[in-house]
Amino acid sequence: MRRTAVSRKMSTPSCGRTSSRVRRTAVVLALAGAVAASAAGVQPRHPVYLIYDGFIANADGSLTLAFGYHNVNHVDVTVAGDDNAFLAGAVDRSQPTVFRPGRHRFACVMVVPDGSDARPQWRVRFAGQTSTTTPRMMDPLYALEEASARRAVEGIDIDGAPPGTCLERAAAGKDR
């Protein structure tokens, strides 16, 4: 479309000054088109870092575990299958498979029942790098402070939660 429009302009007889400006415009637009085409086909080459956000010790003895990520790329990244798995126990815990650019806290929030010693680590392999959440999940430093704890469970039905699975967040609370 851009090329066509430029061609039409260039075919219009005019004074030399205008013609020169049009040529410059044509070059700029052509370059812009090339950049746009390049962007459309851009391949994300940077890692996705998984971040363990922390835990909430619930009153009934269960734990709420929260995981997030930081996608360094400027485009969405999709990672599924064996490259996106929890270590120990169920590999697929309904964790995100599409990673949006930037930092996203509380992308996966799960409840681990009272008495369970399951401390699942999340692992993603992408762009030749493996990112795994920390094994030190119960370090007191990882306890979520009050404001973050509220945000972590916002829009989630914790009481009816299936154990050990990333919980579906109500639409209003999806975008963290």
Added chain:
Amino acid sequence: MTISLSSVRVRAAVLSAFVAASPALAAANEGGAVPEHPTFTRDVLPILQQSCQTCHRPDMFTPMSLLTYEEVRPWARSIRQRVEERVMPPWFADRTVGRYRDDPSLSEAQIATIARWVDQGAPRGNPADAPPPVEWPAVDTWYHGEQPDLVVTSPPVVVPPNSTETYPEPEMSTGLTEDRYIKWIQVMPGESRVVHHVLVYAVRDAEDGAADDGAPSGVRQLLANRARGDFVGDYFEDGYARLLRKDDRIRLQLHYLPDDERSFTDQTSVGIKFYPAGYEPEYVVRTRAVSNAADLIIPPGAANVRSDAYFTLTEPTRIISFQPHMHYRGRAMTLEAIRPGSSRPEVLSDVDRFAWDWQPTYVYETPLTLPAGTVMHVTAYHDNSAANRVNPDPDAAVGWGQRTIDEMNIGWLDYFHISEDEYAELQAEE
């Protein structure tokens, strides 16, 4: 200009007065030649008085007092090691970049004097050589030599051992009936051992009253920022002051970092001394947090991760101070200015050895004068490797967050605006 521009805000103004009062301390401050046979009384004690006893005295949060020979002698080797590594005194700015007020750092000659003294058996020397003892103010007192006009105190908070870090944000009314300008403000934690930092905000209900640049939502102004190691507060010399409006409330953001063994109950107080009613300063001091939360990601094990933040000055400005704020993985932070039309950054401060548990504010000897359009550039470096001895978890990727196990990359700037004419005048003087 009707007032001196050589000094605007003073931290530890009282401490400076103590140091300046003693000829022996002044001599120690010069730090020229290294004595062939140093003694405690003649050569070491003046250094300790100048740079160590501020904190190392009875009832302070420090583990030992360093007032007397008897107190110092058992720690002689440790003192030597700490000063040679420049871990103590806690001052982490590159000494070759910028000049700061109340800089307690030791000269190379002073460090060599202590080292030689230890090597030679740490002798006491002649008691008659000793400078008179410094009469330090009592602990838990207001440092600036006068009582505050306003004291607000937070409700008691119990901090059990090994508990979750907490961030209570109590708000308190001031009772002011008119706007007042602050002469000094000091935060006094009840239990310094568990108080990581305290931010003091002025907040108000009304929509009017412009917020400080970069301030959190609902906040009109950051009044003070007390991090670990900063226990003196801010003092604003005549002509430069912070404004506290009559409708403002004081909100504290308290960050409690629990002790491993003991429970503490803290009540933190903020003391404010005002200039007389009706006083109008020539300049109003403001604070800006230059940071880049969105892009901060520190991979596991990475030893030197850089992040950058920028802030453009919209008016001619004088920068009063710079305070880097990071957490456990903080390694270094640099402040640069990129003047309009220049492609060469000018390094203003280089805190090349950041220590998370000592976060001094670096107050420039003379406020830095910069034109409108200058880009302030803060570069932060984090160390998430196992070699970082305070790193709680080298296996974790780390991003921005409130907890100390998360990270930040804030360069706090105190500044005030000046007119174009004043800028031109200052440029001509310089």
